[in-house]
Amino acid sequence: MTDAQETAAHLRTTTGGGPPDAEVPSDGQPTPIPLLEPREGIPPVVADAEALARVVAAFAAGTGPVAVDAERASGYRYGQRAYLVQLRREGAGSALIDPVGCPDLSALGEALSGTEWILHAATQDLPCLREIGMVPASLFDTELAGRLAGFPRVGLGAMVESVLGYALEKGHSAVDWSTRPLPEPWLRYAALDVELLVDLRDALEKELDRQGKLEWARQEFDAIASAPPAPPRKDPWRRTSGMHKVRRRRQMAVVRELWESRDRIAQRRDVSPGKVLGDAAIVEAALALPVNVHALSALPGYGQRMGRRQLDQWMAAVERARALPESELPQPGASPSGPPPPRSWADKDPVAAARLSAARAAVSALAERLNLPQENLISPDTVRRVCWEPPKPLDADAVAQALAGHGARPWQIEQVTPALVTALAATA
16 A cells, blocks of 8 residues: 555544445445535526625635635636636535626635635636635645645545545536536536535645644645735746747747737737647747748648638738847847756756755655655755855755745755755765
């Protein structure tokens, strides 16, 4: 039995969270019970001010933590706005809120301001919740809790199944949630996503406490809740899929012009940029540098299904890039911040490369011993920065200070510092 299986078995037998009638086959692993319907049925979708006021009052009067989830229309619509918000709280039941009909949920956010919010993969939902006025002061992230507890599969369905013994239906996770009206099976799926979050949170809290990791989790949750909104990404066009094939600055300018043109069109039409023009087509045009519409139309992604007007607008972007003076062409690579890519360390600084190799091995061994992912034990970027410019003197206090300067939490500093000091000293 693996560590994760032992953890799951321990949780099911000690927390009372599993289904009482779960069958136990000969292999000793209980058969999960399908969760097909919310306890109180599918709640009506809240889409007007009057209904929202009733939900706000009900959830303000509820007790205990509140389970929160949001559904977006990634791959269908422009941006990452929420198209459905689900909540559940003891004493209030479940609620499904339509942010299209109720775009300002700040009153609900304020009503829950002193309440712990339970989210699964909180960093994915917090940006779209913030846009509609919902910002938690404290939270519990069940996905992150699962990582810290050593579960290899931390999706909501996998966690609910292994910890609580129920099987969630996950067939609607990638649908177009901007669809109106939302089909009943989708609403059932959405309501079930928050049905057991409180139970899952309670079970994971007990398990983290048993492993001596509860304070670690609390520090991680506090860091997520207090983190400011991410600043706009600089040069987002550089993240075009397949960009590694583009080497020349003129070609990079084509990528930039096509990406920015596509983004403007996608925003105006409120569709996913990939539905306007694929990344692969952008890279193809950059590599080929077509001289006219005929040459452009012969490239993959610009074929017969694309009209002349569309071809003209993409060709205009290519021509703008071709006309730029050398001084206005983008520089290769993003603006440097921090150490160079590790693959170049052996040539640039062999001693730093040796430090990084030793540090990575030490962190890997420590993470395995603590039964959690390396990236949750300490950020790989933090390890690289400390290895590229190690603190002086090379002692525990200096390394701890360097880790703190890069945003490491106290529990991470306490666990990682001795291993890093040893690794760095061995290659000094």
